[in-house]
Amino acid sequence: MTTQQLIGAQQWRYAVKAFDATRKISAQTWEALEQALILSPSSYGLQPYRFLVLTDPAIRESLVPHAWGQRQVADCSHFVVFTAKDKVSEADVDHFIQRIAAVRGVAPDSLGSYRGMMVSDIVQGPRSKTASEWAARQAYIALGNLMTSAAVLGVDACPIEGFVPAKFDEILKLKGSGYHAVVCCALGYRAAGDKYASLPKVRFPAAELIRHI
Amino acid sequence: MTTQQLIGAQQWRYAVKAFDATRKISAQTWEALEQALILSPSSYGLQPYRFLVLTDPAIRESLVPHAWGQRQVADCSHFVVFTAKDKVSEADVDHFIQRIAAVRGVAPDSLGSYRGMMVSDIVQGPRSKTASEWAARQAYIALGNLMTSAAVLGVDACPIEGFVPAKFDEILKLKGSGYHAVVCCALGYRAAGDKYASLPKVRFPAAELIRHI
Numbered sequence: 222m223t224t225q226q227l228i229g230a231q232q233w234r235y236a237v238k239a240f241d242a243t244r245k246i247s248a249q250t251w252e253a254l255e256q257a258l259i260l261s262p263s264s265y266g267l268q269p270y271r272f273l274v275l276t277d278p279a280i281r282e283s284l285v286p287h288a289w290g291q292r293q294v295a296d297c298s299h300f301v302v303f304t305a306k307d308k309v310s311e312a313d314v315d316h317f318i319q320r321i322a323a324v325r326g327v328a329p330d331s332l333g334s335y336r337g338m339m340v341s342d343i344v345q346g347p348r349s350k351t352a353s354e355w356a357a358r359q360a361y362i363a364l365g366n367l368m369t370s371a372a373v374l375g376v377d378a379c380p381i382e383g384f385v386p387a388k389f390d391e392i393l394k395l396k397g398s399g400y401h402a403v404v405c406c407a408l409g410y411r412a413a414g415d416k417y418a419s420l421p422k423v424r425f426p427a428a429e430l431i432r433h434i
Numbered sequence: 435m436t437t438q439q440l441i442g443a444q445q446w447r448y449a450v451k452a453f454d455a456t457r458k459i460s461a462q463t464w465e466a467l468e469q470a471l472i473l474s475p476s477s478y479g480l481q482p483y484r485f486l487v488l489t490d491p492a493i494r495e496s497l498v499p500h501a502w503g504q505r506q507v508a509d510c511s512h513f514v515v516f517t518a519k520d521k522v523s524e525a526d527v528d529h530f531i532q533r534i535a536a537v538r539g540v541a542p543d544s545l546g547s548y549r550g551m552m553v554s555d556i557v558q559g560p561r562s563k564t565a566s567e568w569a570a571r572q573a574y575i576a577l578g579n580l581m582t583s584a585a586v587l588g589v590d591a592c593p594i595e596g597f598v599p600a601k602f603d604e605i606l607k608l609k610g611s612g613y614h615a616v617v618c619c620a621l622g623y624r625a626a627g628d629k630y631a632s633l634p635k636v637r638f639p640a641a642e643l644i645r646h647i
Contacts, residue, residue, distance in 0.1 A: 366578040422473070
């Protein structure tokens with residue numbers, strides 16, 4: 222992709238206010254966006270999150286009142302709820318170690334020092350106190366990745382932080398699962414009449430946002 | 435961009451362990467990556483972050499001991515430190531409102547309800563207690579965006595959470611600035627001998643990471 226195409230895609234995207242409820246993302250394109258989610262980078266590679274892809278109309282409609290009434294939840298093509306782990310345990314680390322061993326064809330024991338590094342940091346170290354927040358940050362990497370991936374494929378999106386997490390957790394039966402909703406993203410195609418599509422994008426000047434040292 | 439190209443780029447990228455210290459990102463490509471940072475989406479559009487782009491060799495070398503000795507800090511082409519706001523004030527909201535008014539050619543007063551929504555949420559509401567963390571999450575969106583943008587342009591990257599924030603804040607003179615370092619990203623080109631480049635990527639199975647509802 223050329224630099225101009227990349228910047229074009231980033232300029233083209235915006236937080237969609239009105240989706241065209243009749244347009245659905247094709248199976249092939251959606252499969253690619255799911256692959257992007259799966260391939261997102263995360264700290265240590267631990268992937269302390271799960272992605273819920275909501276297509277059921279009734280469930281999505283039931284979430285709208287708990288998302289500040291935002292119609293994007295119901296009107297988009299695919300609605301993703303990013304959930305993050307409540308905490309990170311030794312069992313979680315071992316589960317990951319087993320996965321590395323299986324994928325790379327090595328003995329789990331050979332990964333002992335890597336295991337120890339993770340346990341002493343995120344399970345038992347200072348960061349364990351904020352492991353839930355650390356997990357949420359990893360989910361936000363996936364959110365950033367998903368939005369850029371969608372933009373370069375010509376798919377519209379709207380990130381959504383304005384919702385009641387406890388209500389989402391309840392409706393999506395997350396209580397007791399070890400995961401909780403942290404942020405959402407509606408994906409699909411903008412409605413022809415969405416006036417926000419043509420508003421100039423507002424960003425602080427480059428000299429204010431970026432400092433060279 | 436086709437779906438195959440996107441997935442190809444996501445498969446191609448990995449957390450670079452060894453950069454080719456002799457290869458620099460071209461000015462044109464770097465300009466595009468800075469534009470991607472600037473165009474990153476953030477909650478309300480508030481952009482509660484600043485990006486430090488470090489090219490000074492001495493400063494970067496001085497950061498290595500405070501980044502678990504990771505040579506990527508010194509050996510990459512461009513090193514980005516993501517900083518987030520310590521808190522969000524009414525003045526910050528007003529600064530943003532002024533910017534919207536200037537870019538879109540409207541009176542600041544016409545944005546009163548939008549201003550009120552932001553103030554009652556992130557300045558005075560429940561979220562104000564975690565505004566620093568909220569700001570950090572927005573920076574992580576930019577991190578995710580930057581890594582995907584780099585990948586589609588064929589630029590290598592390595593996200594870095596393993597560093598001592600207080601030391602970085604000190605060396606980069608962030609104390610008292612209202613911003614603090616939250617995460618970093620080294621960018622450039624992988625060294626030919628980086629054995630991590632050819633290791634199979636480890637992700638949990640799709641059925642574990644994604645649930646369809």
